[in-house]
Every structure is written in structure tokens, then in C-alpha cells.
Amino acid sequence: MLYSFENFVLDTDRRELRSADSPISLQPQVFDLLEYLIRNRERVVSKDDLIADVWGGRIVSESALTTRINAARTAIGDSGAEQHLIKTLARKGFRFMAAVREQQASEASATTTTRPALPLPDKPSIAVLPFQNVSGDPEQEYFADGISEDIITAISRMRWFFVIARNSSFAYKGKTADVKQIGSELGVRYLLEGSVRKFERRLRINAQLVDAATGAHIWADRYDGDTSDVFALQDKITNSVVAAIEPSLLEAESIRSHHRPPDDIRAWDLLMQASSLFWRLNKTDGEAAISLLRRAVQFDPDYAPARSMLAFAMLLLGYLGYIPPQANEAAALAARAAELDPGDPWAYVALGFHAFTERRTGESIAHFQRAIKLNPNFAAAHGYLGWTLSFDGQSDEAIAHAQTAVRMSPHDPQQVIFYGAMAAAYYLAGRYEEAMESARSVLRYRPTFNGARRLLVAALAQAGRVDEARSELARLKGFQPDISIAWIEQNVPYTPAAMVKYLEGWRKVGLA
Numbered sequence: 001m002l003y004s005f006e007n008f009v010l011d012t013d014r015r016e017l018r019s020a021d022s023p024i025s026l027q028p029q030v031f032d033l034l035e036y037l038i039r040n041r042e043r044v045v046s047k048d049d050l051i052a053d054v055w056g057g058r059i060v061s062e063s064a065l066t067t068r069i070n071a072a073r074t075a076i077g078d079s080g081a082e083q084h085l086i087k088t089l090a091r092k093g094f095r096f097m098a099a100v101r102e103q104q105a106s107e108a109s110a111t112t113t114t115r116p117a118l119p120l121p122d123k124p125s126i127a128v129l130p131f132q133n134v135s136g137d138p139e140q141e142y143f144a145d146g147i148s149e150d151i152i153t154a155i156s157r158m159r160w161f162f163v164i165a166r167n168s169s170f171a172y173k174g175k176t177a178d179v180k181q182i183g184s185e186l187g188v189r190y191l192l193e194g195s196v197r198k199f200e201r202r203l204r205i206n207a208q209l210v211d212a213a214t215g216a217h218i219w220a221d222r223y224d225g226d227t228s229d230v231f232a233l234q235d236k237i238t239n240s241v242v243a244a245i246e247p248s249l250l251e252a253e254s255i256r257s258h259h260r261p262p263d264d265i266r267a268w269d270l271l272m273q274a275s276s277l278f279w280r281l282n283k284t285d286g287e288a289a290i291s292l293l294r295r296a297v298q299f300d301p302d303y304a305p306a307r308s309m310l311a312f313a314m315l316l317l318g319y320l321g322y323i324p325p326q327a328n329e330a331a332a333l334a335a336r337a338a339e340l341d342p343g344d345p346w347a348y349v350a351l352g353f354h355a356f357t358e359r360r361t362g363e364s365i366a367h368f369q370r371a372i373k374l375n376p377n378f379a380a381a382h383g384y385l386g387w388t389l390s391f392d393g394q395s396d397e398a399i400a401h402a403q404t405a406v407r408m409s410p411h412d413p414q415q416v417i418f419y420g421a422m423a424a425a426y427y428l429a430g431r432y433e434e435a436m437e438s439a440r441s442v443l444r445y446r447p448t449f450n451g452a453r454r455l456l457v458a459a460l461a462q463a464g465r466v467d468e469a470r471s472e473l474a475r476l477k478g479f480q481p482d483i484s485i486a487w488i489e490q491n492v493p494y495t496p497a498a499m500v501k502y503l504e505g506w507r508k509v510g511l512a
Contacts, residue, residue, distance in 0.1 A: 005098040005100045017034070202224075334347050356384070379412060423455045
């Protein structure tokens with residue numbers, strides 16, 4: 001069943017919440033809670049009703065229930081202050097307030113149009129789909145994902161390839177889709193897919209390379225070893241893929257992993273577990289990911305990828321408001337990661353992120369450029385470089401890098417940053433309609449992203465649509481009641497000339 005309301009669709013068959021066709025990560029209990037509220041929207045649902053349906057009648061604390069309600073609200077752009085979608089009725093329970101349209105998934109598929117095909121890049125292009133876990137143990141899901149992630153990273157370092165980023169390849173995880181359709185939607189010529197079977201220490205990996213245009217299999221192979229061989233097996237698969245697509249590249253450039261393997265395989269294992277949680281980009285999974293990454297650093301203090309990922313996770317989750325700011329510790333972790341492995345692009349992304357929030361714009365740009373030099377297919381580095389350039393008023397370059405990030409990773413949860421970079425760049429270039437369009441793209445995906453709503457307010461005011469700007473400002477104050485000119489000057493890291501231009505819109509809307 002599909003439940004459509006405002007800009008959202010809750011798909012009970014796929015267990016997905018989507019906004020503007022982009023998936024929004026939800027914990028299973030939060031999904032069940034939201035579905036139950038929507039199905040029973042004609043009445044007030046008591047706490048006992050929720051506990052009986054979502055938790056199967058188990059004892060649940062008041063704080064656990066409140067946490068799940070807040071998570072459901074956040075996912076659909078609501079808040080405890082606004083309650084325009086999920087309303088709390090004191091001593092009675094909760095009610096879902098939005099108008100909902102129901103549709104069977106089969107009916108929707110008959111009327112849904114296929115996404116337009118993306119043009120193929122002018123270089124060999126590939127997406128590595130998440131390898132299937134065929135171990136018979138759901139707990140090994142992260143391990144299969146980790147194999148895929150490492151292969152993506154290895155191929156991404158090849159400057160002659162165009163590689164779809166991990167977060168967009170993984171949007172197809174668990175879905176049945178025709179290879180031609182996936183290739184068309186991602187705009188790539190080749191797809192790598194496979195499976196991983198892990199039993200105790202034994203490991204078997206099957207991999208196959210497919211021509212997405214024709215569906216024909218180009219190459220397939222099987223690799224056996226034990227968990228201590230995991231990095232060697234990944235190298236073998238990567239070499240085989242590149243040799244099948246463009247044999248001459250093997251002679252021109254080494255594609256072996258630039259990372260030093262960890263001394264303790266448990267550090268890599270924990271890193272992969274953390275990655276599978278972190279990219280859901282929510283508070284609960286983010287905190288769990290950070291805990292796992294700290295353990296990885298303890299197991300192997302010299303394993304750079306664990307340090308750089310921990311640093312980046314702390315910075316991004318702090319920026320999104322999911323954890324308290326820990327910027328200084330994150331900066332130290334990233335700096336040490338860069339010392340341990342100067343070829344780790346995530347270390348420089350973390351350093352660039354930290355420098356940007358500290359208003360060291362030139363240093364931030366240099367770090368992001370270093371990350372791109374190390375990995376030309378690094379969507380996040382392009383996106384954050386665009387973000388930093390946009391806040392410095394370098395609009396043309398900012399838009400180019402942000403668009404590159406979106407092309408490399410069209411289904412990325414970080415698109416709130418990528419499109420936010422475009423919105424800021426368009427605004428500072430005086431292209432207010434395009435700024436509004438980009439800001440709304442962010443809000444369709446993450447309605448509570450205050451930075452995008454702030455840009456929408458300013459762009460509307462600059463375009464002469466002051467009444468609309470005031471309406472959006474009123475909604476923004478539901479999420480950020482302390483918004484003021486002084487708050488913007490203190491907390492939004494525009495460089496001086498860019499800040500003057502940004503504040504023009506706010507003064508037109510009457511903000512003091």
C-alpha cells in the first residue's frame with residue numbers, strides 16, 4: 001500500500017518513506033509507528049495502542065516512546081512545537097492530521113513514469129551494486145556491504161573511470177530492478193554485482209560484471225579464502241573488473257588499495273558495521289556508529305580510515321544537530337589520520353569540513369581539493385567543496401562542483417548539502433528563482449534542514465515575494481525560534497562580502 005501525504009509517500013510493501021522520490025532513512029520501529037498512525041488517522045491512538053502494535057505489548061519506557069514519536073516527526077518535517085502532522089492530545093494519545101491518499105502499489109506502478117535516462121559520461125562508467133549477503137545470517141549484512149564499499153573506493157581512485165558513489169549504488173540494496181533500468185537511472189555503462197558467503201573464518205565471493213545497455217555478462221568469477229584474505233580478494237576483483245573494461249589501464253596506473261590494511265581485522269570489521277549505520281544519517285544510528293568507530297580506533301590506533309571516518313561522522317552529525325559538537329576532537333582525529341595515511345581522502349574531507357565551520361575558507365578549499373586529487377570520483381569532496389565555494393561567493397565553481405556531486409551520487413543522503421550549496425551559490429549570483437528551486441529540493445528531502453529554509457526566505461525576499469518570505473520565516477521559527485541577524489552573523493560561515501549580500505534578503509523581510 002502507498003500512503004501519500006504532502007510531499008511524502010509511505011510504501012508499506014518496500015517499507016520505505018520517500019520524499020520527491022528520494023528515500024528517507026527510518027528505523028524499523030519508527031516506520032511501524034508512522035504506518036500505524038497513518039492507518040488509524042481517523043481516530044486518536046493511545047499509547048497502549050502503539051505499544052501493543054509496534055512493540056508487541058512489551059514493556060516500553062515513556063522516553064523510548066517519545067524518542068520514536070520525535071523521530072517520526074523529524075522524518076516528515078514536523079516538530080513537537082508545530083505538530084501539524086502528528087498531534088499529541090494530552091492524556092489521550094496521538095493522531096495523524098494530514099490528508100492521505102491511499103493507492104495500491106500495483107496501481108501506482110502502472111501509472112509511474114520511468115526516470116529519464118542520464119547521459120553516459122565520456123569515460124568508462126560503472127556502479128558497484130551492494131553485494132548480496134548469502135551467509136544465512138542477517139548479522140553479516142554489513143560485511144557484504146563492506147566488500148562492496150572497498151571495491152567502490154578502489155575503482156574510484158582511477159581518474160579514467162566515472163564511478164557512482166556508494167550512497168547512490170546502495171539505494172538499490174534489497175530491490176529487484178532490471179540492470180538496464182539501473183544503468184539508465186544512474187547513467188552508467190557497466191554494473192558490478194555479486195554475493196558474499198561468510199561462514200566462521202571462511203569466505204566466498206562471487207562477482208560478475210554486466211553491460212547495463214544490453215544486460216549481457218562480460219565477466220564473472222568466484223574467489224575463496226578466509227577473512228584474513230579479504231583485502232587481497234578485493235584487489236583481485238578490482239583488477240579483474242578494470243581488466244575486463246579497459247585492459248590498458250592496468251599498465252598505466254596501479255589500482256591496489258592505497259590504505260594500509262589494519263593490523264587487527266576487527267578494526268576493519270567495526271568500520272564496516274559503523275558505515276552501514278552512519279549513512280542512515282539519524283541520531284540513534286549515528287551515535288551507534290560513533291561508538292563502533294571509537295572501538296575500531298582502540299583496536300588499531302594506526303588504522304587511518306577508522307580515524308578519518310570517526311572524525312567526519314562527529315563533524316557531520318554535530319552539524320546536523322544529532323550529537324553535541326565535538327569539533328576539536330574530530331579535527332585531531334582527522335589530522336592524525338592524514339599523518340598515518342596521506343592518501344586517505346576522507347581525512348582531508350574531515351579537515352576541510354572543520355576548517356569551513358571555523359571560517360578558515362581558504363584552508364577548507366585546499367583540503368577538499370586535495371581529497372579530489374586523491375579520488376577524482378569522490379562525490380562528497382566535490383559536494384563539500386561546492387558548499388565552501390558557495391559561501392565565499394565563488395558561485396560558478398560552486399555550482400559546477402555541487403552538480404558533479406549530484407551526478408556522481410544522485411541518491412545520496414548528503415544531497416541536502418549538495419543542493420544547499422547550489423542554493424547559496426545561486427542566491428549570491430542573484431539567480432533567485434534557481435536558489436528557491438534548489439532550496440526546495442533540499443526541503444522536499446529533509447524538511448527540517450534549517451539552512452535551506454533560511455536561504456528560501458532570503459531568496460523570496462530578494463525576488464520581491466515578501467509575503468511568501470514572511471510565511472516561510474514563520475515556519476522556520478517553529479524549528480528555530482532564536483533566528484535573528486545577530487545569530488546569522490555569528491553562526492552562518494559566509495565570508496564578509498557574501499554575508500552582506502545574504503543579509504540583504506533578511507532585512508527586506510524585516511528580521512532584526
